[in-house]
Amino acid sequence: MDMRCRWLAVLSSLIPLMLAGLPCASGGASPTAQPGDSPVSSAATPAAGRSPEQQAVLDHEQVVRNQLNDTTDGDARFALLDGLSSDYFRVGMVADSMRVREEIVNDSRIPAGRRSLTASYLAGGYAVSNDYAHSERLLERAKALARDATPAELETLPREPSYAYFGAEAELDRRHRSRHDLALLKRRESEALAWRNLNDPALSVRRHQAAVNELLDNSPELIREMVQTNHRTEALSYANEIRWDVDNRSDMKLSPTQRAEVDLGRAIALSSNDDYDGALAAINATIDGLRRANVAPYSGIFAEALRQRLMIALALGRIGDYQADADGFEYAASINPVVAHTLPASERDSLILAARGRWKDAQTRIAAAMAGDLRNYGPDSPFYKYKAAMQMLYRLEDPATQVSESEIASYVKPLVSSQDDWGDSGTRGAYDEDGALALSMSRAMNEGGEGQVLAFQIAELFHMNATQGAMVDGAARLAASTPGLRALIEQEQSLRYERNTAHVALARATNRLEQSQKDDKNQLQQNLASKDVEQEEKAIKAVNGKLASLRQQIDSQFPLYRQLVSPDIPTPDALGKVLHEGEVYVDFYAGRDASYAFVVRPGGAFRAVRLAATRAALTKQVVALRAGFDAGVPPQHPGDLAGFNLGAAASLYQALIAPVQDDIRGASTVYIGTSGVLASIPFDVLATSSASSLADARWWIGTATPVRIPSASALALARSHPATRASEPLIAFADPGFDGRETGAVSVPAGNVAARAFPVDTGAPAFDYHRVAPLPETTAEARSIAGALGASDQSVIRGMRASRSEVMKRDLSNDRVVLFATHGIVAGEVPGWRKAGLALAYEGSGLPDSILTADDIVTLRLNADWVVLSACNTGLVTGTAGDAISELSRAFFAAGARSMLVTQWAVESRSATEITTGVFRIYADNPSLSKAEALARTERDMASGKDGELYRHPYFWGAYVLTGDAAR
CATH class of the missing domain: 3.30.420 (Nucleotidyltransferase; domain 5)
Known part of the structure; x- marks a missing residue:
């Protein structure tokens, strides 16, 4: 059994102690016991009720104890205890399995690395079991033991201890604190460590392969966390990047099962980008790959692939075509206890019932799972959101159910923020939320005027989600740099933690009440349990009131922050x-x-x-x-x-x-x-x-x-900024020093017409920032614009000064026009880069410190009538791979810009100068003209042949797009 499967086994062995559910393989299940869910037997089973297999393992423990008395070698001791724990789990004696694994952690003769791994796995298991105090203690133990692991031992381990405790921390963050954003950070830390190890020539081949294994095995979980925190564009970019890596990097040797995992991650990312046809192709590749690798049909990964295909088919309205998958999913759960407890039985059953056309029963079962998630986490949890989407799809696809506009609204409204309601756009339901929204939109269009308004808001929500991850990241940066806001956000996070703790207490109280009713306890005990439930419900109501009041204060004092994390979707x-x-x-x-x-x-x-x-x-x-x-x-x-x-x-x-x-x-x-x-x-x-x-x-x-x-x-945000006029006409950043060296300015070249190309070598495993094509002619363009606006040459910053750090430290609030004459980068365009941004002067690391990203831009101080991105590809959008123009635009609007002029492909130098200079000359000479009219006149002039017959072609004038407030 490899370590990934072993971790699943360990975690699953802990779950029945308190709750039935596990997120690790499914990456989204909540650990919520639902009505009708049946926990497996535990070690508390009376002796008379033990099976022969259970009694045999109990008897075998004494044999192991005798062997341990005669064994001092740490690796041998680990093997004995590890085997015993697995035997206990195999026969359903989960408490004893846990007990033995804790013994491994406490055995000082076993090497520290092995003990650290075991402590991390147990910490993750306790996290999903809601025993957070125990989980935190074990996590600290895992970290301490990891520090004691020697380099020699690391060469023998199947996994680095650091990878394991990052994973356990992620589970603790998202379950104990309901902080999926923190869980994502931990997943990213693990990924970053794996990349560092893989690229470290001093490490052995074994350590390199361990890093590869971590990158591949962790990729579906990282993608899931990106999606559940509404970083869906980044998730798809990362999924495509990993696929490129395994296809092109000779040092990324992977097994057929790992390739299937890569396809699984991509299916999740595509599902969450409203591309279910692409997701179906990806999950088909996953299942075909698993079959070719002869993976057991009842294994955890095979069952997870079947589950994902059922989810995708549900979103496509084709789940009835996949009854064989439902049968396979049911079979796997009946054979493999890991699969049985990966999801609440009520969620698994609902998918199986829907595939068989039993829509009402499917709705009943998913409602039970939703009730548990609502009680445990609240309505903002991605666990609850994806199940709510499943329920909506069941209703909409049930031919016997007529869903009204008001019922569609009851699903959609919690996802659509309004002026009075602060929705949590930082989380979303992975897998099927887009499918539920798209089908809701289609049905709402048939429901008259109110339904069509609702459909409009759904369409707006799709556009918002395309860039929301970058806005949330920018909001965090903004809060970190604004002391007053930071204090309020810390209070908000504290209240959210208090609410999460109250939800956990409510879940426990409810479980006690249900158990007392089930066991026919006396009425006094039932009354006491009922009062506990009422008390916890009041606690949640009270903290929700405090949270709503605090958010109103944040909205009042820092409206920009609110518009970043929970933007209004207007009627x-x-x-x-x-x-x-x-x-x-x-x-x-x-x-x-x-x-x-x-x-x-x-x-x-x-x-x-x-x-x-x-x-x-x-x-x-x-x-x-x-x-x-x-x-x-x-x-x-x-x-x-x-x-x-x-x-x-x-x-x-x-x-x-x-x-x-x-x-x-x-x-x-x-x-x-x-x-x-x-x-x-x-x-x-x-x-x-x-x-x-x-x-x-x-x-x-x-x-x-x-x-x-x-x-x-x-648009509403862009028009909300005060129309105070900045006093300086222009600041421009042009001809950045991509190679780290200063060069002389060059004028617009004559001769052949050439585009400003951005070098992307698809055969290279890494991107060399020094090879970015220089743009010396952009200095002349910037100075030409400066002349049209009456600005001095000193307003043009070029070469090594045209850097990210220079932009970030400047107060740009006194400049009417802010120009970036440089290359733009879109998510996934170069290896290792998953954000939209602007390429500025090389500052030591290339992509990480030389690209001005959307979350950087949010923190700038602007009062600009125009931001001009006269560059290559700053407006390019490649389908669902990323809405770069929207991401950068939203960031600049948040920073204080009112409009932007951007390019949509690799512009040619002479026409770029003519268009940008022409726009500002016309705009400055005609005070009555709007920005839209200034651009339109410039483009029409070039299209009519005013600049020569060659330049009638739309390649030259059609690259420019105005975005934002196009009025004067």
Whole structure:
């Protein structure tokens, strides 16, 4: 048995002592005993009730004791006790199994590393059993023993002790403290340690392989924690990165089972990014790989893969096609006690019943699991949230159930923050929440006006979730650097801990009451137990009241923090109040079976439209439209299409804009909120009709200016900043020293037209920051903009001074325009990088300390009318891999910016200078013009041939997108 399976066995052996459930293999189950769940037998079984197998193990213990008396060798003693503990677990005598493992921890003759591993496994087990005091004591013991492990012993261990206690700490954080954010930090620490060990040439091959094992075995759990803390974009980026590593790194030798685990992690990440078709392909690869590896169908990992496929099938509305998986899941639980206690039986049964079409029974069973989670953790727990999504899917997919708009609202509203309700967007239900929301949206569209408003808010929630992880990270950074806010957040965390403790006490009191009723205890004992339950319920109510009051105080004193961690999702009426005449807001959502457009006009007039195009069809058109732009090869002569697809430009207009043309007619500025693959669309280059050449093209930009916005709430936030005018016209960061050296400024080159390319060597295991392509011509661009704004050359910071640390330490609140003329990086674009950011001067480590990320940006002090990202790919969005433009935009808006001008592909230098300089020249010369109109005029001039026939091509002018408040 490998150590991963052994840990599961150890943890499972502890669970029946108090509760039936285990998160480790499932990564999301709560340890909640539910009505009808049956704990396995324990060592408390009377002698008369013992089976022959149990009695045989008891008898064998005396043999082991005799052997121990004659054994001083530590490894031999460990082998004897380890075997005895496993034997006790095998026959269901879990208390004795635990007792023997504690003996291992306390045996000073056994090497410290072995004892540390065992202490960590026990600490994790006690965490899931809610015996937190014991868990914490063992965890401290594990850490102390780990420090005593010698380098020689580390060469003999199947796992580094540090890896194990990080995992135990993660379980303790998320279960005892309900702090999934802290659990994620521990998982990341374990991952970082494993990478350091793998890349340390001084360590042995064995230690390197142990690091590889940790990275691969830990990847599904790390991905799960990312998802449950709403870092879903990062989760998918990490899943893709791990897959790239195992396919390309010769030092990452993995077993077939580990490859299956990599696919399992990717399935979880895709499920949580509203891509269930991709998730199904990934989980199919997992199961096929396990079968090829001859993994037992009742093993923990096989059962977990079956469970994930049932979850994915449920979200797809196809769970009935996977009854064989349900049968296999049920069989595994009947054979393997680890599987039996990995999930509450009520949750497992509900999936099995749903696969068999017994929807009402499935709802009853999942309701029991939800009740336990609500009692133990409260409604903000991701454990509760994913089960609530399962219940909603059961109801929506049951052909005998008619789900009303109010019932859909009762599910959706807790996930949608409002001005009066602080929802916890820092957690989410992994696996099936997106599926429940998408199906809820579809049904709500048929429920009249109120239902369609609800559908609009669901679409907004999808867009918010795409970038929420970065906002939560930024909020934490903001709190850490703001003393008054930090004190309030510490109080809030203390109250959350108090509430979590109260939930644990309520769970215990409820269990005692149920047990007294079940055992027919006398009425006095039942009354006492009932009073305990009432007392704990009052305690939870009291702390909830304190928490609500404190959050109101935080919202009042630090509204930005609240908008980062729990942003409002406005109704159309509320959004209509911030829209100006001549503006309209359109929300697009692309779904598997149908897509939607939601239009809001000034004053709150609202219309919802179901679009004919599906996500798959739209994806094909988006890929076709972007292909020429993403190739990074500009046209070299007039009339050269250079891969630009005029048909795709027209078909996307017909699919998305034409159905709402009457609703947006008369609006000169069209704010567009979307996410996923639709966020990749350069809306400026859409054509209103088919054309055979650029000369014949009729661009949508000719009649309206599309303006991107991460969400409706982001527009409201951008317009909430005081309109005080900064006194300085510009600060610019250009031509950063990527190689760590200063260079002379270079003007815009003449000759061949070339794009600013970002070097990504997909065959290299690591990214060399020194190889980032320099951008000397951006100095000339920045100085040209400075001239248009009347700013001095000193406002342009370049070379080694154009660094992340320089940006972070500056007070930028007195600059009307803040320019970054540099490369942008999107999540997953380079190995080892999972955030959107801006590449600045090399500061010693490359990616970790030289990239300005969204959580950095949140902490800046801005009062900018414009933030300009004249760079490569700062607006690029690659489907569900990451909404970079939205992530950076939300961060800049939070920091105080009102609008942004960003690029969507590798811009060419001369056109970049002409566009950016032209925008600011027109804007400065025409005080009545809005930002949207200034950009539109500049783009229209270039498209009409004002800068030469070559530059009529949309490659040159269509890269720019305005986002945020596009008014003056």
